[in-house]
Amino acid sequence: MFRLSNLIKTTLEDTKSRTLNGSIMIWNFTNRCNLSCHHCYSKADANEKDTLTYEEIEQTISRLKKGGVNFVIFSGGEPLLRKDIFDIAQCMKDNGIMTYLSTNGLYINEKNVDQIIDTFNYIGISIDGIEEIHDQFRGQKGSYKKSIEAIKLVQAHGGNAGIRFTITKETQDSFYAMFDLCEELNVDKLYISHLVYSGRGEENLEIDISKEQRREYVEFIIDKAFEYYKDNSKIDLVTGNMEMDSILLLNRFKKQYPQKAEILEKKLKAWGGNSAGNRLGNMDWAGNVKPDPFFPFTVGNYLETPFDEIWTSNENEILNKLRQSPREIRGKCSNCKYIDICNGGSRSRAYAMTGDLWQEDPSCYLTDDEIRR
Template sequence: MFRLSNLIKSTLENQKSRTLDGSIMIWNFTNRCNLLCHHCYSKADANEKDTLTFEEIEQTISKLKAGGVNFVIFSGGEPLLRKDIFDIAKVMKKYNIMTYLSTNGIYVSPKNVDQIIETFNYIGISIDGIEEIHDQFRGQKGAYKKSIEAIKLIQAHGGNAGIRFTITKETQDSFYAMFELCEELKVDKLYISHLVYSGRGKDNLEIDISKEQRKKYVEFIIDKAFEYYKNGNNIDLVTGNMEMDAIMLLNRFKKEYPDFVETLKQKLKTWGGNSAGHRLGNMDWAGNVKPDPFFPFVVGNYLETPFDEIWTSKSNEILNKLREHPRQIKGRCAQCRYIEICNGGSRSRAYAISGDLWEEDPSCYLTLEETRR
């Protein structure tokens, strides 16, 4: 996760950047979902059944803090399909764990909206394009209208919800419209995710955009972030799964704000780039623990081994190598002058294409000239 707007503001105003105190876990409590999204890493669908019991979840929550976890994103499938989702969040609060909700919004209703707002520190709703594109990409006609209604309902009850958008060939025609939508709805955040090859995202590898297109879109996102900053617009722009975006921002500062380049560079090095297996992890509905939701290997199972023992292990080779900084990555990453900033990018994408966890990220859009030491 790259907090673009926060970095611009904190650098130009000489403030501390927002940092993660502890790890953040994306916890897939269910693999049931009412939609059939083309990029879904868990291949969720409506025919799945919940396998995790509340008792198993409650027992595991008690081990999160001992493992250094302070934030949990409630994910799925569709997390609101679980009838005990608020009870789960209540246990999290007992252990002072911040809870975020990642939802398609369809099950947000007048009956539960107040409870959702009171329960979760942040609510993110997935919108993957204008109406026709969103409905086609998410596999259900009418899904767009219901998701937009959910955002408006949350706002009407005094809360706010951010929008999550994934760039693919199928959604890119709506890319610019997403900013207009956020401005119109006055949401507080737009999270723009790059595609990672996993689940149906791997099956649909052909839906990824080209490196040239990606670079063009990232330049626009940076333009917008500066525009919002200068105009006092509070929409927070965040990108995900593409640590090279940080280098694009640094290059923009070199051109337009040279006096702040060293300040930003230090912030980016402190942030450290891809943090899978360190500050970021994933727990799924079958008990598996992975360094990120897309990762091709598990590092343990919290139904068999206490979570904190898995996450704090000093003997797991994968976790040890992921936690090196900078990581020892092959290919052009080995000669990249920005390795301390991006940390090699996505290991999941590298494995999906090369079969080697430690190869270069195939989606890196920077040229050799830009990256050579």
């Protein structure tokens, strides 16, 4: 996760960057979902049944802190389909863990909106394009209107709601419109995710955009982040699954704010790029623990081994290699002067395309001339 707006603000104002103390876990509590999104990494659908019991979740929550986890993103499937979701969140709070909600918004209504706001520190609602594109991509007509209504409802009740958007060939025609929508709704955050090849995303490699298009979009995102900063806009821009975005921001600073470039570079190195298996992890409804939601291999099962023993283990080869800083990555990364900033990008994309976890990220849009040591 690349916190673009926060880095611009703190670098230009010489203040401390927002940092996360401890690991973030994306926990898929269910694989049930009322939608059928084309890019879904868990292949969720409405016919799935909940297999993870509250008792199993409760026992595992008590081990999260021991494993260094301070933040949990509630995900799925659709997490609001679980009837015990608020009990789970309260258990998290009782154990000193912050909770974020990632939802399609269709189950947010007048009856539960206040409880959702009181329960979760942040609410992210997925919008993947203007109405027609969103409905087609998410597999349900009318879902766009319901999701927009959910955002407005959260705001009307004093809550924090942001938009989550994934760039693909199917959604890219709405890319620029997403900024207009955020400005119109005055949301708190726009999280723009790059596609990772996993789940239905792996089956739909053809829906990914080109490197040239990706770079063009990222340049626009950076432009917008500077614009929002100058206008004192509250819209926070964040990108996900493409740590190379940080290099474009650094290059922009070298041109526009050369006196601040060294400060930013230090912040980026402290951030450390892709953090899968270190500051980021994933837990699913079957007990599997993975370095990120898209990762092709598990590193343990929390229903069989206590979570903290899995996450703090020094004996897991995959975790050990992921936690090297910088990682030892082959291909263009082996001669890249920015490896200690981006950390090689997505291992999941590398494996999906090459069968090698430690090969270069195939979506990297930086040129050989730009990265040569």
